[in-house]
Amino acid sequence: MVHRYATFFKAINLTVDYFVLNVSMVAAYLILDDSVIVWINNKQYLPVVLVFNLIWLLSANITGLYEHVLNKDSVKTFRVVFQTYLLFVSLICITILIVIGTKAYFITREYLFYSIVLFGTMLGLWKLIFLAIRKSDRAVLNDSRKVIIVGAGRAGNELRTYFKNNPFRGYDLLGFFDDEATRVTEKGLYLGSTDYCMEYVLNNKVDEIYCALPYSEHHTIERLMIDADKNLIRFKIVPEYHEYIKKPTYLQSFGNIPIISIRPEPLENMLNRGMKRIFDILFSLFIIIFIFSWLFPILAIIIKMESSGPIFFVQLRSGRDNHPFNCYKFRSMRVNADSDKVQATRKDSRITKVGAFLRKTSLDELPQFFNVLMGNMSTVGPRPHMISHTEQYSQLIDRFMVRHFLKPGITGWAQVNGLRGETKTTEAMLERVEADVWYLENWSFILDIKIIFLTFWNSVKGDENAF
Template sequence: MINRHTTFFKALNLATDYLILNISMISTYFIEDKSTVYWVNNRRYLPIVLVFNLIWLLSANISGLYEQVLNRDSIKTYRVVIKTYLLFVSFICFTILILIGTEAYFITRQYLFYSLALFGFLLGFWKLIFLLMRKSERASLIDARDIIIVGAGRIGYDLYNFFKQNPDAGYVTLGFFDDNPENIRENNLFLGGTDKCIEYVMTNKVDEIFCTLPLSESKTIEKLMLDADKNLIRFKFVPEYYDYAKKPTYIQSFGHIPIISVRTEPLENLLNRSIKRFFDIVFSLFVIVFVFSWLFPILALIIKLESRGPVFFTQIRSGRDNNPFKCYKFRSMRVNNDADQKQATRNDQRITKTGAFLRRTSLDELPQFFNVLGGNMSVVGPRPHMISHTSQYSKLIDRFMVRHFLKPGITGWAQIKGLRGETKTVDAMLKRVEADVWYLENWSFLLDLKIVFLTVRNSLKGDENAF
């Protein structure tokens, strides 16, 4: 099936793209550089190679270039390739022309232009070759396997419908085996009782058996499993736990005992937590030193001149493991008695003119980088809620408290998806919680970088839900 080959072709695309990128850089180096220094020995040139490679990785991750490499159609493939290339060129121009400067590494603007142009041409040509190759070999990529399902209950039919609706999964269901024929809705799908299963599989050269029988049929399951092993047939079973979960799960083995987790949590890994914490410290120090240090006196003066009250607004909010902490913000409202209970609303009379600008650009969150530095928050994570809202919504939304497995963040996946601002309904909060839980289950360092980039972009152009 296609899914069996996805990892290989993702790696092939990634490796080939990097090969083309570096060939473009080296070729242009020989054409443009007038010196006799070999590029490998040129210490001034090698950092540029590293910058190009890292920026391509970041751009590809933001655009999702290497996702669904076998399922995405040709037009969408080229659309994503162009998007990735434009992101790459933008980052390169910003990083090298503005931040680093070309003179520092003796590279010219002509070198940048020719290397990027050559890379774009070769990248487009390679993607054309890949799409043609994929089209001609698509039949062989779909390595379909014939399977039968033992047990025609709700779980069995759910599995049957999944394979029917997802042919790319590569499984063709021949029918059901069940000791109660009345469970099978279509006569042509009934293949016999469970005692006839192995015989049918051997005669018809079926590739795999999927067992969806309940645990009450443990003796039947065990016999089928042993007979399948004896006859070199792959046997898989769906646990009854399936009834309690509606999403992918994570299975660990403690000896011979399988343990099923209801969700994956990448940040339970010590290395991942260390990477995230290191990034939090470095990034927050950068913002505090190079942005907050000069912006604070300006904003503090404007805030004080417009309305009476402190420059900072401090509020107790729910942190990791639901532990309360003091969250800092620039004050964006006039001092009022409802600050700890009532959310900000559109055209809220409590918000000052300066506060409206701060909230629209998210500058009111800048002091929270001190929370990050202190370890109460992270740069990226679920937004911290007021204690009263945590108490309120935890009773209305089943998975609300799951978001507190993580440190709260200055920005998060929900925020870049537009799920910010006032939550007028429980459904609006539910969508925000679902986004936070998705982030918890799918965290990666590159995802954090993507969220930070999109947050900065949204702050510069303004967010309509920020008020």
């Protein structure tokens, strides 16, 4: 389904949701204190407004509330709205009542109750109104387009399959034009040779032409493109490279020369990389000062009491651009000769009792915040592997080394999706690599915050793959 206004309606949903949220907060304030002047001049109220708005943004991003706003049916729409609201309430309670504290900004429990209930009620009513509009005016929201494909080779047939498997995209494929009729295998879809293409397009009010001819037919391609421009028909070229790149790509231009990158890399942007580094420094300092500083002596004493050996386990691991670095952890095993060769397994006899607890809760990773501070690692990124594993799996998995375009992380997209612990098979490692590459291609600051939150949540509830 091609939505002419998909981005517009996504923006409308987000804007109205924030309007409803802030109106609910103001209304709750006025219910408890009807002085408008006090509300406007209350500077202690503004940080709470910021917290509410940021937490709603985080909650919506985690649940994917604003993705495909026009494609969801009513049940799915309300399910994701309800999930987002529950997550929002949970995070508000944790942040306001535990982290910030009610006294810090004079926010009472009554205010929290009124604002949250008002927001939930108004949000539900707004979504009902939007669903009614969407249902009654669905034809306006859909943009069905008549299209043809020129060239019935592999690229053209794969495009035909895509249109067939995605009917809600709204592409009405009328057929193929090709100089070899036998190349069109589906009965009724052959419309003629390329010489008669434009005549058919004009007679049947075709909206778009998808040209899947090989580059060797560049004279035909140029002729069709010029004719399409003259007759206000949108002309799109399906390049041949897609036959050996089986994924979305990133296109940029050097002058009039199109350059195709086989993957987008948001962290190649210096601004994004700088923002991530600043967050890493501030977050690691926070953890080191407020958590590691008092937890370290306790864990150090317990580790020493249970088994002889150093407090820290230091291992050479693969870093960004495959440069090795010393990775720090709290020692969770008895000192052994296989630590640099053999992965930890479930019920591994080398793991100490306190080590089992540290690994289960991921507290053994805390010293890696010093790696983050030094710049060897990031808070979020692909987990660093032993040098021997990098050498082994780089020979077995084609895209294994791609994950080394990024700094390794204390946690990552693979870990919060259960892809952690022992990798018994190459297929298990392949899943982890795919998750790491997905993170590289889809990085955003909000995604990092989401992963950190999910890591904390998994540590609290327990992860069966953490051992």
